[in-house]
Amino acid sequence: SQTIHQWPATLVQPVGSPLSLECTVEGTSNPNLYWYRQAAGRGLQLLFYSVGIGQISSEVPQNLSASRPQDRQFILSSKKLLLSDSGFYLCAWSVSAGRPRASNYGYTFGSGTRLTVV
Amino acid sequence: KQEVTQIPAALSVPEGENLVLNCSFTDSAIYNLQWFRQDPGKGLTSLLLIQSSQREQTSGRLNASLDKSSGRSTLYIAASQPGDSATYLCAVRRTIYNQGGKLIFGQGTELSVKP
Numbered sequence: 001s002q003t004i005h006q007w008p009a010t011l012v013q014p015v016g017s018p019l020s021l022e023c024t025v026e027g028t029s030n031p032n033l034y035w036y037r038q039a040a041g042r043g044l045q046l047l048f049y050s051v052g053i054g055q056i057s058s059e060v061p062q063n064l065s066a067s068r069p070q071d072r073q074f075i076l077s078s079k080k081l082l083l084s085d086s087g088f089y090l091c092a093w094s095v096s097a098g099r100p101r102a103s104n105y106g107y108t109f110g111s112g113t114r115l116t117v118v
Numbered sequence: 119k120q121e122v123t124q125i126p127a128a129l130s131v132p133e134g135e136n137l138v139l140n141c142s143f144t145d146s147a148i149y150n151l152q153w154f155r156q157d158p159g160k161g162l163t164s165l166l167l168i169q170s171s172q173r174e175q176t177s178g179r180l181n182a183s184l185d186k187s188s189g190r191s192t193l194y195i196a197a198s199q200p201g202d203s204a205t206y207l208c209a210v211r212r213t214i215y216n217q218g219g220k221l222i223f224g225q226g227t228e229l230s231v232k233p
Contacts, residue, residue: 006161032219034220034221043223043224043225043226044207044209044221044223046220046221049220059220088159090161090162092162092221094219097219103149103150103169103170104167104169105167106150106152106164106167106211107152107162107164107209107211107221108164109154109161109162109163109164110161111160111161112159112160112161114159
């Protein structure tokens with residue numbers, strides 16, 4: 001069975017410090033990978049998605065970047081955190097569109113990382 | 119641009135009541151629709167997935183329907199329990215060939231079931 005791991009669960013970082021959040025998927029190959037952010041009292045916003053190694057698409061201009069160094073690893077980074085980067089970050093995966101019966105599969109989300117920038 | 123709306127934003131019901139959560143979307147060209155549950159401070163748990171060619175899906179006390187032509191989906195919860203208290207999110211996936219098939223979320227319905 002497929003599983004998704006996301007860490008750390010909580011993080012408190014000072015303004016201007018770097019950030020690295022990691023997400024890994026097990027039990028599947030060539031997944032689509034996504035980073036979402038959920039700000040307090042607001043909906044989920046897609047930040048980045050990836051359909052393959054080294055292929056990253058950004059949805060919104062921001063202080064963050066993403067990388068996919070391996071097929072099942074997705075990393076969210078920042079060189080210098082801003083107060084506005086605080087929020088709940090969720091990693092997710094789905095099967096690639098070209099996979100047989102892809103419509104039978106939805107998204108699976110990780111447990112999230114609560115980031116507080118102070 | 120696809121927009122997803124969920125009504126009501128919050129709902130409080132006594133235990134045992136049957137209830138309906140509503141989701142509407144502006145573009146009927148969807149790939150599938152997924153209902154999630156989110157407990158406070160936790161990730162999203164998938165409840166039901168309805169493909170664009172399907173009308174409904176059932177899992178236990180949950181039943182989700184889809185009317186693509188009118189841009190609506192409902193999540194029916196039978197015999198609600200306090201453990202059902204959570205935020206329920208509706209999300210649609212755009213056509214699979216477009217931008218990796220990202221999900222567009224509604225704002226959610228916060229459900230509270232009172233004992």
